[in-house]
Amino acid sequence: MNAPATAAPLVPPAPRSAGNFVIEAHGLTKVYGAQRALSNVSVQVPPGTIGLLGPNGAGKSTFIKCLLNLETPTAGTAQVLGVDIRARNRASREKVGYSPEQDCHIAGMAGCEYVTYCGQLAGMPFRKARQRTHEILDLVGMGQERYRLVDTYSTGMKQRVKLAQALVHDPEIVFLDEPTNGLDPSGREHILQLVGSLWRDLGISVVMCSHLLRDIERVCDRVMIIGHGRLLEHDSIVGLKSRHRRIVEIAPAGETERFQAALTGAGRTVVKLSNGKLRVESASDSIEWVLELMRDQHLPPAEIVANPDALHELFIQSIAADHG
Amino acid sequence: MDNTVDLSRWRDVPRGVTYRRWTIVVAGLRSLFRIRFFKAVLIVAWVGGALIAGAGFVFSQSLASGGWLETLAQHTSARAEALFTVLAGLMAIYPDIVVRTFFTFVFWVHSFLGLWFSLLALTVLVPQLITRDRASNALIVYLARPLTSVDYLLGKLGIIVGVLLLVWTGPLLFGWLLSMLFATDRDFIVYSLSPLVRALLFNAVAMVALAAIALGVSALGRRPQLTTVVWMSLWLLFGVIAAQPRAAVWLQRLSYTQDLGEVRQEVFRLDAALTDAATNLPILNQQFVTNLTSAGKKAEATDFNGALAALGVFVVASSLVFFRKLRPE
Numbered sequence: 001m002n003a004p005a006t007a008a009p010l011v012p013p014a015p016r017s018a019g020n021f022v023i024e025a026h027g028l029t030k031v032y033g034a035q036r037a038l039s040n041v042s043v044q045v046p047p048g049t050i051g052l053l054g055p056n057g058a059g060k061s062t063f064i065k066c067l068l069n070l071e072t073p074t075a076g077t078a079q080v081l082g083v084d085i086r087a088r089n090r091a092s093r094e095k096v097g098y099s100p101e102q103d104c105h106i107a108g109m110a111g112c113e114y115v116t117y118c119g120q121l122a123g124m125p126f127r128k129a130r131q132r133t134h135e136i137l138d139l140v141g142m143g144q145e146r147y148r149l150v151d152t153y154s155t156g157m158k159q160r161v162k163l164a165q166a167l168v169h170d171p172e173i174v175f176l177d178e179p180t181n182g183l184d185p186s187g188r189e190h191i192l193q194l195v196g197s198l199w200r201d202l203g204i205s206v207v208m209c210s211h212l213l214r215d216i217e218r219v220c221d222r223v224m225i226i227g228h229g230r231l232l233e234h235d236s237i238v239g240l241k242s243r244h245r246r247i248v249e250i251a252p253a254g255e256t257e258r259f260q261a262a263l264t265g266a267g268r269t270v271v272k273l274s275n276g277k278l279r280v281e282s283a284s285d286s287i288e289w290v291l292e293l294m295r296d297q298h299l300p301p302a303e304i305v306a307n308p309d310a311l312h313e314l315f316i317q318s319i320a321a322d323h324g
Numbered sequence: 325m326d327n328t329v330d331l332s333r334w335r336d337v338p339r340g341v342t343y344r345r346w347t348i349v350v351a352g353l354r355s356l357f358r359i360r361f362f363k364a365v366l367i368v369a370w371v372g373g374a375l376i377a378g379a380g381f382v383f384s385q386s387l388a389s390g391g392w393l394e395t396l397a398q399h400t401s402a403r404a405e406a407l408f409t410v411l412a413g414l415m416a417i418y419p420d421i422v423v424r425t426f427f428t429f430v431f432w433v434h435s436f437l438g439l440w441f442s443l444l445a446l447t448v449l450v451p452q453l454i455t456r457d458r459a460s461n462a463l464i465v466y467l468a469r470p471l472t473s474v475d476y477l478l479g480k481l482g483i484i485v486g487v488l489l490l491v492w493t494g495p496l497l498f499g500w501l502l503s504m505l506f507a508t509d510r511d512f513i514v515y516s517l518s519p520l521v522r523a524l525l526f527n528a529v530a531m532v533a534l535a536a537i538a539l540g541v542s543a544l545g546r547r548p549q550l551t552t553v554v555w556m557s558l559w560l561l562f563g564v565i566a567a568q569p570r571a572a573v574w575l576q577r578l579s580y581t582q583d584l585g586e587v588r589q590e591v592f593r594l595d596a597a598l599t600d601a602a603t604n605l606p607i608l609n610q611q612f613v614t615n616l617t618s619a620g621k622k623a624e625a626t627d628f629n630g631a632l633a634a635l636g637v638f639v640v641a642s643s644l645v646f647f648r649k650l651r652p653e
Contacts, residue, residue: 068468090470094338098468104461108355108452120347121469123338132334151460165465170334202333 020082022047022173022205023067027076030062030229037062039229040076045207047173049199051216051237052209053315054226060209061101063226064175068098081172094123097166097174101181101209103158111146111153112137115164122169129168136164141190155182163191167198173205174198180215188215195219217311225318232318240314246282248290249273252302262297282306344471348479353486355452362448366491369441372434373495379430380503380512387415387422388508414605421601423515428597431496431523432623435588438492439530439581443559445491446484446538450555451548453480453539454646458546463650473650477539484535493527496520519592526591530584533635537580540642543649573627577634586631595620 023045030038038059054060065071067078069085069092078085083092106114112133119129137146140160145153150161159182166174179195180188196219198204210216216223223240225233233240252259256276263270263280271279282289287304294302356362386393397408415422457463466476500520504513541555559581565571566579576582589595598620602613625631 070464070467089472090341090475093468094470096468098464100461100464100468102461102464104464106351106462106465107456107460108358109351117347117351118465118469121344121466121471123340123344123470124334124336125339128334128336169338 020047021045021079023078023080023207024082025063025067025076025078028063028066028073028078029075030059030066030071031074036229038066038073041226041229041231042076043224043231043234045222045224045234047199047203047205048222049196049206049208049220051220051223052207052226053213053216053223053311054232055319058226059229060226061177062229064098064177064207064209068093068096068175095169095172097169097171099162099166099174099176099179101177103155105150105158105161107151109150110148111142111150111157111161111164114150115146115161115168118165119168124169132168132170133164136167137161139167139194140164141187156184156187159183160187160191163194167204171204173207175207175209177209178211179208180210180212192219213311213315223311225315227319233314237311240311246284246306248280248282248287249305250278250280250290250302251276251304252278252300254300258297259299259302262293262299266293338470341471341475344469345475345479345482348466348476349482349486352452352480352483356445356449356483356487359448362445365441365444365448369438369445369491370495370498372437372441373499374502376430376434376496376499377502380427380499380516381506383426384503384507384509384512387412418605419509419511420515421604423512424519425597425601427500427516427519428522428592428594431519432588432592432594434496434499435523435526435592438496438527439584441491442488442530442534443581445487446534447552447555447559449484449487450538450542451551453483453542454649455542455545455548455551458543458649459548473647477646477650480539480542481535484538485531488527488531488534492530493524496523496527519597522591522593526588529587529591529635533580533584533639536639536642540645543646573630576627577630580635580638583631583634583638586625586628587635589623589625590628592623594623598623 021044023043025041025043028038028041029036041059041063052060052063062071066073067080067085069089073086080092081095083094085092106117109117112130115133115137116126116129119132120126124132134146137160140163142157142160142164145157150158153161159179163176163179166176176195180191183191192215195206195208198206199221206219208216208220217237220237222236223233224231250259250263256272256278260270260272260278263278268280268282273279280290287306290304293299388394394405394408394412397404457466463476467473500516504516507513537558538555541551541558544554545551558579562579563581566576566582568575598616602616602620
């Protein structure tokens with residue numbers, strides 16, 4: 001049985017005012033010998049759920065580590081929650097949570113003991129830390145396992161406890177590096193829902209690093225794309241999609257040939273994909289014209305998705321442009 | 325799975341950095357107390373403290389008028405009674421020399437035990453200090469919080485200091501306090517203070533050296549077995565090599581236990597206490613006087629400055645190791 005969480009009534013989120021930025025970086029640079037891991041990154045990130053995208057070795061983790069002072073920037077300045085990371089080293093992390101990509105824990109501690117300890121390290125009194133620990137562990141979906149040594153956890157359990165330790169002290173911003181790695185589909189779904197609700201329900205800004213573009217697209221409202229240590233894109237998901245060529249993907253329930261003919265007849269360029277779906281270029285984000293066509297031509301029902309891989313295409317475009 | 329975000333919020337002002345460092349110390353000590361071997365060392369160390377108290381108690385009671393030794397002597401023979409009278413007389417005339425020599429000797433013996441117990445306890449602690457954190461990437465857990473690497477080190481240093489206080493300083497002070505509690509004369513308190521201060525001074529020097537070396541060794545690798553082997557080698561292997569009668573001076577200085585031994589002799593000045601007793605006490609047996617003087621000579625420090633410099637090198641080298649390795653990997 002999980003320990004009872006004496007949760008107080010839900011406090012409505014108190015988001016930071018839109019004028020404030022949760023992250024501000026100016027010319028942030030990190031050089032390792034001859035390698036430039038981060039090159040003159042300047043960005044102002046408003047509160048919300050932010051996705052951090054980039055290929056392996058692009059500098060995403062270095063960017064986060066510099067913001068957390070886990071790496072000392074070679075040049076440039078940065079503020080997290082309005083606090084200068086160099087001038088006020090400790091204070092800049094007081095309201096920040098971090099769940100790193102790699103496996104990390106304190107050996108010899110049970111799950112709940114470990115999360116409580118992390119709360120205390122952030123300055124929480126023991127009783128408060130213990131209470132929040134049980135609430136957070138309930139939230140990330142950990143049951144009796146919380147009383148077992150963290151060393152014995154499966155990858156999924158370690159992922160959950162990492163998320164719990166990042167949230168235990170009630171941060172205002174949380175950095176999550178690949179938070180769904182190693183989780184089974186239901187666990188992944190659970191964590192994504194939770195991450196999505198952090199900003200919506202609690203006003204906790206999230207910076208989520210992931211290779212899974214669909215996860216980012218689903219959870220985040222803004223995206224930053226980093227390549228070769230440089231910031232390639234930074235915009236809201238809506239803004240990015242509006243800059244993308246419009247695509248509608250249609251999966252007809254039957255009569256695919258008639259569907260294709262009707263679309264071609266309407267003057268559209270249609271590509272039939274290997275999975276039987278039809279890919280059509282559209283003039284706008286609206287799918288109203290497809291529904292009209294289906295009604296007029298008495299076409300069978302179909303699954304219609306607008307801009308299905310918009311983020312993926314944008315990502316590839318950005319990286320390709322950077323290489324070019 | 326229910327994942328509605330139903331949380332109590334925590335909006336209090338976070339506690340200061342001292343509390344966070346203290347949290348590291350408490351967690352480290354708590355994990356040590358789960359180890360049976362450490363508990364056994366602790367018990368034996370406190371038995372050592374009780375032995376100091378016992379020795380002090382017997383010493384003070386023995387020389388007190390109306391004490392058990394006087395009663396025993398009276399019931400044994402006239403010779404024993406005369407001997408007791410001489411001892412009590414010495415105490416009455418030369419309380420400073422008698423009490424100081426006795427306690428210098430007792431604390432000198434205890435310093436061997438205290439150092440030995442500390443080294444044993446540190447053998448258990450060293451792989452748990454930084455090695456284990458490096459192995460499980462725990463440094464990120466610490467340094468992603470409002471803590472700096474210096475805070476982390478101070479927390480770890482606090483664990484070592486806590487251990488040494490528990491197995492060395494604690495029993496020493498406990499033994500002295502308890503023996504003073506039943507002292508028959510304030511002379512015992514007054515004249516035992518100087519040896520106590522010397523014992524605490526040596527304790528402090530050893531604490532600084534051992535703490536730095538333990539942190540350095542612990543930061544050396546990511547495998548607990550490796551750090552244990554390095555620690556044991558530095559302690560035992562170098563100790564044995566340096567203890568060889570024909571070992572060169574530079575070889576002796578390579579052993580920090582040997583260096584601490586030199587510092588011990590200089591700090592306690594047992595040689596001076598024994599020579600003082602042999603010179604000033606009216607001891608009629610010349611052989612006894614000779615023995616005391618020669619024992620004093622043996623307890624003399626021969627290369628105190630060299631030992632202190634070598635310990636300094638150990639501390640600096642260890643500091644370089646742990647400051648270099650204290651970066652998240």
